[in-house]
Amino acid sequence: MDDEEASQRVLDAAEALFYERGLQSVGIDDIRSASGVSLKRLYRCFHSKQELVTAYLDRTDRRWRAALADYVRSAADHPRDAILAVFDWLGLWFAEPGFRGCAFINAHGELGEVSPAVAAATRRHKEALLAYLTQLAEQAVPGAGRALANQLLLVVEGSIVTAAVHGASGAASAGRAAAAALLDAAEMSRTARLHRD
Amino acid sequence: MDDEEASQRVLDAAEALFYERGLQSVGIDDIRSASGVSLKRLYRCFHSKQELVTAYLDRTDRRWRAALADYVRSAADHPRDAILAVFDWLGLWFAEPGFRGCAFINAHGELGEVSPAVAAATRRHKEALLAYLTQLAEQAVPGAGRALANQLLLVVEGSIVTAAVHGASGAASAGRAAAAALLDAAEMSRTARLHRD
DNA sequence: TTCCTAAGAGAACGGCCGTTCTCTAGGGTA
DNA sequence: TACCCTAGAGAACGGCCGTTCTCTTAGGAA
Numbered sequence A, B: 001m002d003d004e005e006a007s008q009r010v011l012d013a014a015e016a017l018f019y020e021r022g023l024q025s026v027g028i029d030d031i032r033s034a035s036g037v038s039l040k041r042l043y044r045c046f047h048s049k050q051e052l053v054t055a056y057l058d059r060t061d062r063r064w065r066a067a068l069a070d071y072v073r074s075a076a077d078h079p080r081d082a083i084l085a086v087f088d089w090l091g092l093w094f095a096e097p098g099f100r101g102c103a104f105i106n107a108h109g110e111l112g113e114v115s116p117a118v119a120a121a122t123r124r125h126k127e128a129l130l131a132y133l134t135q136l137a138e139q140a141v142p143g144a145g146r147a148l149a150n151q152l153l154l155v156v157e158g159s160i161v162t163a164a165v166h167g168a169s170g171a172a173s174a175g176r177a178a179a180a181a182l183l184d185a186a187e188m189s190r191t192a193r194l195h196r197d
Numbered sequence C: 001t002t003c004c005t006a007a008g009a010g011a012a013c014g015g016c017c018g019t020t021c022t023c024t025a026g027g028g029t030a
Numbered sequence D: 001t002a003c004c005c006t007a008g009a010g011a012a013c014g015g016c017c018g019t020t021c022t023c024t025t026a027g028g029a030a
Helices: A004-023 A028-035 A039-044 A048-076 A081-093 A102-113 A116-140 A145-166 A170-197 B003-021 B028-035 B037-043 B049-077 B079-095 B103-111 B117-138 B145-166 B171-196
Strands: none
Touching: A004 A028, A004 A039, A004 A048, A004 A081, A004 A102, A004 B037, A028 A039, A028 A145, A028 B117, A048 A081, A048 A102, A048 A116, A081 A116, A081 A170, A102 A116, A102 B103, A102 B145, A116 A145, A116 A170, A116 B145, A145 A170, A145 B103, A145 B117, A145 B145, A145 B171, A170 B145, B003 B028, B003 B103, B028 B037, B037 B079, B037 B171, B049 B079, B049 B103, B079 B117, B079 B145, B079 B171, B103 B117, B103 B145, B117 B145, B117 B171, B145 B171
């Protein structure tokens, strides 16, 4: 086993444990025994727990956003459907066993004030999500994308949090319904704007 | 200083520290020195850290919901305004120095899987919030309160999370705009329903 | 004043955690 | 075979944390 594979194994174990139990509740030794990588090699690949946390958050960010974009791309042809497909994907995610909300919101709530690295990773993730939603919203309602995306972001975050606390039931479909209503409102105000000018 | 006053001081210190830094980052000794209450008395008033965490969450729940309801009651006369006033109050809260999101979402993200007491307190708080929103929504759009409240809850949670991560800017006003659009949609579908029947 | 109670201060204890160090064993090379 | 390098296992270390215990001191009752 070379360092590359060891890093992957460590990161896989860290992801599972950090996401399930939180950052501080998981010790390096838990990750060591779950990954089967020796402590010496673990510390050669990741120089500290902090570095491992950062790597966990970064990889989760990339994978999560890629999975969302892949689903939306393959599930929707029209811009409006793309936005609704976001909530379909959320529903699938919420129903996965072991779903426990947004890794970034959880990490931020736990260590956002204590660890600047965690706060920065969370901000990056949410800004990238907002940028993606803005792109979808701008395609659906040209000229109103920014404002609509800001609202959609709230609904997405709210769905995730509510699903995490209450269980999956209904959070995704309520989010989808809300998104549809917000889309309608944005489209209506756009046509009104066009008629006025 | 009697036990009653000591309990209050301890709870005040615990609230400030837990909310700012999270549950696990704050030690009993931090609370002891911040409150000026001796360790012996502290453990007489609260038999463990867990009990103190629970007391902190319970008091925060009561105070937070009372502050929201008081503001809404005094700021709005009509049901629709009451719902919008929720977001005005959120905007004031977000702007407070030291705002760091929802104490329950933070606690749940940190210890929701590890501590059943934290998970239960979070669920109670969010259910009470949903009940309150349902009551407001039912007054605003009779017959559609439940569905509207589910959507409003998502927007409220999303606003809080977004304000915590991104800073206060805009989360409350975007939430207010989204709530207005959702209210409009619910009212429109209600009048359509009335006309049809 | 003398005794008793209770409270405060903080030492002590057991345990865990992140990180480093040591010791041992094994595999490649001459 | 003899040597060296590396990696793994896990002990060791320093530090913190929740909780309990001890010692001292002050105040009230007789």
